[in-house]
Amino acid sequence: MDAFTSGPVSYLELVAVFVAAVSGGLAAVRKRFDVFGVLVLAWVTGLGGGILRDVLIGDTPPVGISSWKLVTAAIAAGVIIFFFHPGLERMRRSILVLDAAALALFVLQGTTKSLDLGAGVLASVVVGVLTAVGGGIMRDVLVGEVPLVFADRQLYAVPALIGAGITAGLWQLGVLGLGTGLGVVVLVFGFRVVSLARGWTVPRPGAGWTARWGRGSGRMER
Template sequence: MTERLTDVAWLLDLAGVFVFAVSGALTAVRQKLDVVGLVVLAEITGLGGGIVRDLMIGAVPPAAFTSLGYVLVPLAASALVFFWHPHVQRLMPGIMLFDAAGLGLFCTTGTVKALAFGLSPLHAVLLGTITAVGGGALRDLLSGQIPAVLYDRQLYALPALLGAAAVAATDAAGLHGDGVTAGAAVLAFGLRVLAMRYGWRAPRPRGVSD
């Protein structure tokens, strides 16, 4: 992996932190939490998946505790939503679109980092998926909701899994570059948005209905 790709992956990671933090902050607004709750949800949603990823691959202390950017980016997202949340919600309808963007960004950067630490493609895919869904799961738990990953309605974990698999597959084929990482992120994001638009759902056990 080239240094340039490392830099791009880092920037995409920060972008994922930002959009997930916006998602967490908008959830706080919807739940009528105060500024403390808003910042907590923004930080947890933005950083939770990456912290879990780094702990699992032995990258300690996690990047969230070694780079100032990982702390300041969620704070910037918190300030944006705190002062201008009506405008944020109008420009990008709702929490779910930001969540989908974070999902796509984190599943790819998590997989890239796992591969860089020498994990097998299969384990890198699993860790990339965990990176993508971890922050959202913590956000949902703290805000009193059932984590979306547990029932995967309108496809949540599956787009992340496919995005991570695309990164691992292209890496195994010897294909590297900025476009690979960004393209896989767009793939996961697009699948999540289409699932929300058309109501695609993961299958339930036989005989179980709504």
């Protein structure tokens, strides 16, 4: 599956990292971080999912700290955000679409890399999803927010999970290649974009839950 990490697809990966890093840089700007904070948040958000992937499958040092191309893509996003963040406001819709593409690429690449390194099907699906959502979770924790992906009811992790599952299935059948891989990307991307356009959501637990329970329940209701 080198097709996903070299050649034309690797350029797409740089775009994916850049787009994810933009969301990290913007979160840092909103929190009034300084220039170092903006650059680190861009790096963590763009590459944190892949770093988590590589640590979990034992491929150290992670490419998110060793690849000049990837680190440059993430830091470049941070620099651009630092200087030009108001301009990016107008591109909100474009960035959401690019972010859906990044989600799809991260899932395919994270799952495939993990499978190729022998991590097994289940671990590879988990790692594929974490590659896609891990950077955003780190971003939210570092700016002091509850991770959006856990609470905003959007279909973000669900397309990732489906894409990772299909990728693993194709790999087990021995038919994961450039064509089928791009099929996965199109599917995850399309599912995400359609769900955005239609406002689809996933459910929350039932609303009748008001009771206090367990260790420290009191402070939970602050």
